[in-house]
Amino acid sequence: MATEIPSYITEDLPAKGFDPKMVSYLIHYAKPYRGRLLISLVMMLIASAASVAGPYLVKVALDGGLAGHSTSVLLMAVLLYLGAAVVQWIATYVRVNLMSRVAQSVVFDLRRDIFRHLQELSLSFFNHYSVGRVISRVMGDVSVLRDFLTWALLAVARDLFTLIGILAVMLSMDLRLSLLTFTVLPVMVVATVLFKKQAQDNYRKARAAISWVNSVLAENINGVRVVQSFSRQAYNYIRFRDVVNHLNLTLNLRAARLASVFFPTIDFLGNVALGLVVYLGGTAVFGEHITAGVLVAFILYINRFFDPIRDLSQRYDSFQSTMASGERIFDLLAVPVEVQDDPKAGDLPQLRGEIKFDHISFHYPDDEQPVLEDFNLHVLSGETVALVGRTGAGKSTVVKLLSRFHDPTAGSIFIDGRDLRRVTQASLRQQMGIVLQDPFLFSGTVKENIRFGKLNASDTEIQEAAQAVGAHEFIQRLYNGYDTPVEEGGGILSVGQRQLISFARALLADPRILILDEATSSVDTQTERIIQQALARLLKGRTSVVIAHRLSTVVNANRIVVIEDGRILEQGTHTELLAKQGPYFRLYSMRFEELPE
Amino acid sequence: MLKPLLRLTEFLYPYRYRIAASLVLLLGLTAAQMVFPAVIQKVIDQGLSSGDTHILVTSTLIILGLGLGSAVLSYGQRFLTEWVANHxxxxxxxxxxxxxxxxxxxxxxxxxxxxxxxxxxxxxxxxxxxxxxxxxxxxxxxxxxxxxxxxxxxxxxxxxxxxxxxxxxxxxxxxxxxxxxxxxxxxxxxxxxxxxxxxxxxxxxxxxxxxxxxxxxxxxxxxxxxxxxxxxxxxxxxxxxxxxxxxxxxxxxxxxxxxxxxxxxxxxxxxxxxxxxxxxxxxxxxxxxxxxxxxxxxxxxxxxxxxxxxxxxxDRKPEIQSPPGAIHLPALQGRVEFRDVSFNYTAEKSQALHHIDLTVEPNQVVALIGPTGSGKTSLINLIPRFYDIQEGAILIDGYDVKQVDLTSLRRQIGIVLQTSLLFSTTIRENLAYGRPDASLDEIITAAKSAQAHEFILALPDGYETIVGERGVTLSGGQRQRIAIGRALLMDPRILILDDSTSSVDTQTEHQIQAALSRLMEGRTTFIIAQRLSTVRRADTILVMDQGRIVERGTHAVLLTQDGLYRQIYELQLRDQERFQEEMEHISGSGIYDSEPPDNEDQEASD
Known part of the structure; x- marks a missing residue:
């Protein structure tokens, strides 16, 4: 097993620090809340001003009030300070409240938009974008943005404003002493730059390491049954502990060491500045002794002066990860929607169900290899057409194009003479029932899963649909009948049972066109016969396209179409095709040649 | 809120000395912090008012000294804390x-x-x-x-x-x-x-x-x-x-x-x-x-x-574990015995298996057939002890599966599941999943037996091709064949195949069947299938319905009984008869003789 972080994880880490496009995206999302943002900004400035005023008022109290023996000055200073504290309290409350709300609203909007976008993306997108990645975009990365908006965005403004305010007050109190204090600044800048350089590099590596940890964890959980089947636990554990998780530990400890050196250094520089003020200010090197008030105010300001600087250097990390998360989110939002409703598209009326593939060619967006080439097929209303051919021949693609999961690269598909691209997807699929080989059930009860086909179906209708596909029997035997919950892990239902439920779901929708893509591959022979008998009745009056590897399923079709490499090799009824002794004949005889007697 | 946090002590305990050291440093740091205001007090009361340079110099030195001391303490303290947290x-x-x-x-x-x-x-x-x-x-x-x-x-x-x-x-x-x-x-x-x-x-x-x-x-x-x-x-x-x-x-x-x-x-x-x-x-x-x-x-x-x-x-106990003093299984013969086994997944759900009695001799092939949800998969999942039974016992070569070392048991069982999950790594590592130390030659041999070698070579990086989300997408049949190769490389004594060909086309199914019959040679095999053509060659066929074995025997014996098997057989036989009629019809018209259906090899190598 690999002992280094796989390249696909490091590739996911963006190199850019600052991306103007990202900022414009963010602005777009913040725009609806600009009023509240503005109020927050003002509140932040007010709070900062109030906080900067504090030490100065202490100085007034000490020098004017106490040294000057004036109770009224003391009282005034204390009251002003109280006023400043109240103002700061209110302003901070309003700011935190508003900003958090704005951040939550932006997060809400972003999640809503990503979800809507996901609903429009083509299915092939999900082949290369796993559920785990989608979740980490919508949950993790969006949270990073939220934290940035809540804490970092305005904090930068506050830090800068506080710095400037403190500078101004200090300079006005004692010019030379202030300049003296600032002499430690160059040292601090150098220290910060050195630290950043090291930390930044380490930060990227640490991010890659934790992604690796998470992806290895996730895969081991998803594949836990295989892990146990092959007794891989000990091997996997040692690899996780000593390689994957350990790399993460090492990199994090390195980051901790860097931070442990940096922050005490900054604190020490603050103390140096303080020592300078005490010594040079106190011994009257500059010609006069400082007052107690000035000294105290300086001590307070030096503390507050270094805080924003420390803070700003921490913000940089947050800024970096925000840029990275933002980039991943907006990249996802920018994935083009392959199939879109034409603005002028109309709703399909009640269908007769005539289908025509007219010179269709198709290849997937990420693969130049054509799947269908100049494919022509005309299905009459009410006809049952079976598609036969080996895996990868293009059968499923035909069905996907018909459902308009993709648009053909050339040619047009017509239903009842209307080009698919000219009608809304919703009106098309509402009249179409699709049953797939991989029967996906949602968490919820059996009943709810069948009802997914027709949201307002009554319990009787649901039961009838289940009866029609031979699912009623086993559903009744479940411990809660139709109200038995379907669980993700699949403890209760076998694959065949799941196929039957999804079959019932499609029937309940009462579609004009029915598409069965290996819909009963895992169903036992008897149940399959029940379904076939039911099908004869169910397919009556509907147009249907059936894909099946089991030829017993296709023999009764009105027409069998044999597809190979994206082209139709031959078509006709079962008898006609057998008589031709072509590809269908060979497939069919292979199916039976091993049988007895 | 406090109670759960107290449970953290369990994880903190191994680092108690470092935590103690960190606390001592913190104590020093706090003490240093407490000195600063006292120094300032002295500066204001004695230094500033009197202009006493001596006090000011001392104070400055104390501030710098304390600052330096604090920085060192703070470094140690921060690093220790982060060290513990990360560990x-x-x-x-x-x-x-x-x-x-x-x-x-x-x-x-x-x-x-x-x-x-x-x-x-x-x-x-x-x-x-x-x-x-x-x-x-x-x-x-x-x-x-x-x-x-x-x-x-x-x-x-x-x-x-x-x-x-x-x-x-x-x-x-x-x-x-x-x-x-x-x-x-x-x-x-x-x-x-x-x-x-x-x-x-x-x-x-x-x-x-x-x-x-x-x-x-x-x-x-x-x-x-x-x-x-x-x-x-x-x-x-x-x-x-x-x-x-x-x-x-x-x-x-x-x-x-x-x-x-x-x-x-x-x-x-x-x-x-x-x-x-x-x-x-x-x-x-x-x-x-x-x-x-x-x-x-x-x-x-x-x-x-x-x-x-x-x-x-x-806190959830892994109920299925090797018991203390578990027997390490020797190389197995492959005898599998179910003694009056009853099993349900959880208490509130209906019983999945009722009183199963079954003895399978080494190297026998057992086929399981029956309606969807009749308990076939439940039964085979019990052999590697994926679940524990409530009643009865399951014995492998006479050892109760509950008494033996799990690894020694599962290492000798090869399983191909209904849906084949591959890991996002190279094909080579996927094949070697059960035996990470296997040589490339062994891996290739297994792939060849699983009819997978050729399509693997056609992939961009051959055996080093990465599969999965960020890699190459394989078809169901290809994944299934890699899963078979993966099981084959284990050279298991007991082989379990759970309906492993239901999702592939007829031609691929033929290839897989060929691979499987090679795989089954000299191993005790359990195979779940819907197709009688697969089932009929088995030494014993188990017909299951509602968690019970309702019929058992060889194909020939079961046909004589008027049961579920015969019904299934007749359903499939109807197809067969129809096929024969059709063939006769064709040959009667004289076409059949001219081109016999002998193209299987050709198809398989396409």
Whole structure:
């Protein structure tokens, strides 16, 4: 097993620090809340001003009030300070409240938009974008943005404003002493730059390491049954502990060491500045002794002066990860929607169900290899057409194009003479029932899963649909009948049972066109016969396209179409095709040649 | 909130000496902090007023010395704390990883993998934050408050009472916040869980959603989960935005009280100016920690929830384990025996298997057939002890599976499941999954036997091609053949094939069947299949219905009985008869003879 972080994880880490496009995206999302943002900004400035005023008022109290023996000055200073504290309290409350709300609203909007976008993306997108990645975009990365908006965005403004305010007050109190204090600044800048350089590099590596940890964890959980089947636990554990998780530990400890050196250094520089003020200010090197008030105010300001600087250097990390998360989110939002409703598209009326593939060619967006080439097929209303051919021949693609999961690269598909691209997807699929080989059930009860086909179906209708596909029997035997919950892990239902439920779901929708893509591959022979008998009745009056590897399923079709490499090799009824002794004949005889007697 | 956090001590214990060292350093740091205000007091009262250079120089040197000392202590203390926090997170992740992969199938059947993953990631992170900065900050606040109390009351008890007055509401407000916020966090956690499972389902079921044009319905459901989360967040914000400025405000009020009352004392000559300033400085030492109180409570709350959820996993005993003193199985003969086995998945669900009695001799092939959900998969899952039975016993070569070492059992069993999961790594590593030490030659031999070698060579990087999400997408049949190769490389004595060809086309099925018959040679084999052509060659056929073996025997014997098997057979026979009629019809017309159907080899090599 690999002992280094796989390249696909490091590739996911963006190199850019600052991306103007990202900022414009963010602005777009913040725009609806600009009023509240503005109020927050003002509140932040007010709070900062109030906080900067504090030490100065202490100085007034000490020098004017106490040294000057004036109770009224003391009282005034204390009251002003109280006023400043109240103002700061209110302003901070309003700011935190508003900003958090704005951040939550932006997060809400972003999640809503990503979800809507996901609903429009083509299915092939999900082949290369796993559920785990989608979740980490919508949950993790969006949270990073939220934290940035809540804490970092305005904090930068506050830090800068506080710095400037403190500078101004200090300079006005004692010019030379202030300049003296600032002499430690160059040292601090150098220290910060050195630290950043090291930390930044380490930060990227640490991010890659934790992604690796998470992806290895996730895969081991998803594949836990295989892990146990092959007794891989000990091997996997040692690899996780000593390689994957350990790399993460090492990199994090390195980051901790860097931070442990940096922050005490900054604190020490603050103390140096303080020592300078005490010594040079106190011994009257500059010609006069400082007052107690000035000294105290300086001590307070030096503390507050270094805080924003420390803070700003921490913000940089947050800024970096925000840029990275933002980039991943907006990249996802920018994935083009392959199939879109034409603005002028109309709703399909009640269908007769005539289908025509007219010179269709198709290849997937990420693969130049054509799947269908100049494919022509005309299905009459009410006809049952079976598609036969080996895996990868293009059968499923035909069905996907018909459902308009993709648009053909050339040619047009017509239903009842209307080009698919000219009608809304919703009106098309509402009249179409699709049953797939991989029967996906949602968490919820059996009943709810069948009802997914027709949201307002009554319990009787649901039961009838289940009866029609031979699912009623086993559903009744479940411990809660139709109200038995379907669980993700699949403890209760076998694959065949799941196929039957999804079959019932499609029937309940009462579609004009029915598409069965290996819909009963895992169903036992008897149940399959029940379904076939039911099908004869169910397919009556509907147009249907059936894909099946089991030829017993296709023999009764009105027409069998044999597809190979994206082209139709031959078509006709079962008898006609057998008589031709072509590809269908060979497939069919292979199916039976091993049988007895 | 406290109780779950106390369970963290279990993870902290191994690092107790480092934690103790870190505490000593923190103590030193706090002491140093306490000296600063005293120095300033001296500067103001003796240095500034008298211009005594000596005192000022000493004070400056003390400040620099203390600064340097604090920096060193702070470095050690920070690093130690982070070191411990990172090691705790490392340990928890390791334990979760190992624990989860050893939890039985029954556990994984009922838990969403997304939930498990998010616990391992999010909850461990919140615990790490808390054990690092969080615990540190709590200890610091306690130490500092205690030291400040002592100093203030020694200096001037009267003023100390006044200055500490605002601390009383601060403590009350914080505690109240802590109590209230726990409920909010619970709501947020639930909402987050709901939102991510909505998302996960929607993406996993993307095709179904589109097929039924249910996007609007899904959007509604997601929006409502999103809104619930939003409201839960906003509710916490209401609390949070109150507590945060309030703690700062209360510290400021302390300063004001000192200035006003202390100031009057200075004017009356009861207190020196320096003492007053020092008094205030001591109080201000509390201001940073006070500002952090809200954050601290949040961190503790999140960590507490995290610990609870993680402990829920870790407290779950992996019921299926090798017992103490387990027998390490020798190389197996492959005799499998079920003695009156009854099994149900969980107590409330109906029985999956009833009184199964079965003896399979080494190298026999057993086929299982029966309606969907009749218990075929349940039965075979018991052989490698994926589940524990409630009644009866399962014996392999006479050893009860509950008494033997699990690894020694499962290593000798090869399984090809209905859906073949591959890991996102190279094909070579996927094939070698059961035997990471296998040589490339062995791997290639296994791939050839599984009829997979040729398509693997056609892939861009051959055996080094990465499969999965970021790699090459394989078809169901290709994945199935790699899964067969993977099982074959184990050279198992017992082979279990769960309907492994249902998702492939006829030609691929032929190839897989060929691979399988080679795989079955000289091994005890259990095979689940729908097709009689596969089943009929078995030594024993088990016909299952509703969790019972309703018929058993060879193909020939079962045909003589008028049971389920015969019904299935006749259903399939009808196809066969029809085929023969058709063939006769064709040959009768003279076409059949001209081109016999001997093209299988040609098809297979396409």
């Amino acid at each position: 705790v997170a490392y340990d928890i992740r390791n334990r979760l990883f190992d624990h989860i992969q050893n939890l039985p199938f029954a556990y994984h059947d009922h838990i969403s993998s997304g939930q498990l993953i998010s616990r391992c990631i999010e909850d461990v992170r919140s615990i790490q934050v808390f054990t690092g900065q969080g615990v540190l900050e709590i200890v610091r606040i306690v130490l500092l408050s205690f030291a400040i109390l002592v100093v203030l009351f020694t200096a001037n008890a009267h003023l100390a009472w006044i200055a500490l007055l605002p601390m009383i509401p601060m403590v009350i407000v914080t505690i109240q916040y802590g109590i209230r916020i726990e409920r909010f966090y619970l709501a947020i956690d639930n909402a987050l869980g709901e939102l991510s499972s909505r998302l996960q389902e929607n993406v996993t079921g993307a095709q179904v959603v589109r097929a039924f044009a249910r996007e609007p319905y899904e959007i509604d459901r997601f929006d409502s989960a999103n809104r619930t989360l939003f409201s839960a967040r906003i509710a916490t914000i209401g609390e949070w935005s109150k507590i945060m400025p309030t703690t700062t405000f209360l510290v400021t009020i302390g300063t004001l009280l000192i200035l006003w009352f202390g100031g009057q004392m200075v004017l009356r000559g009861q207190l020196t100016l320096g003492e007053l300033v020092a008094f205030n400085s001591y109080l201000l030492l509390l201001s940073m920690p006070a500002q952090n109180l809200g954050w601290l409570v949040n961190t503790a709350g999140e960590a507490s929830a995290g610990v609870q959820r993680i402990m829920e996993i870790l």
